[in-house]
Amino acid sequence: MRLMIAALLATANLFAPLNAYSQSVDLESTISRVDVKGLSITLADGKNYKVPEEFNFDGLQPGVKVLVFYTEVDGKRVVDDLEVVQ
Numbered sequence: 001m002r003l004m005i006a007a008l009l010a011t012a013n014l015f016a017p018l019n020a021y022s023q024s025v026d027l028e029s030t031i032s033r034v035d036v037k038g039l040s041i042t043l044a045d046g047k048n049y050k051v052p053e054e055f056n057f058d059g060l061q062p063g064v065k066v067l068v069f070y071t072e073v074d075g076k077r078v079v080d081d082l083e084v085v086q
Contacts, residue, residue: 024080026069034060041079043068049077059084 033042036057040050049070060066060082069081 024069024071026067028065028067028085031060031062031064031066033062047077049079051079051082055079 029043040048042048065085067083070077070079
């Protein structure tokens, strides 16, 4: 039983660092470019953020202030959620 618990703890510790890299980050900024065909938006920081295929671009245009929740996957910023800031 102790051996099984030790093995489970060792496995959990092995994968713990991977979890830290997949956490969502939030950022408040202004949209500088919208690319509907390329499924991405560019913010005032000059960085590109990919969006899912089912993403709704209605109301998004350059100059709109947004709060973006994203996760970095394979070096690319992928939008999890986006809210327009009033």
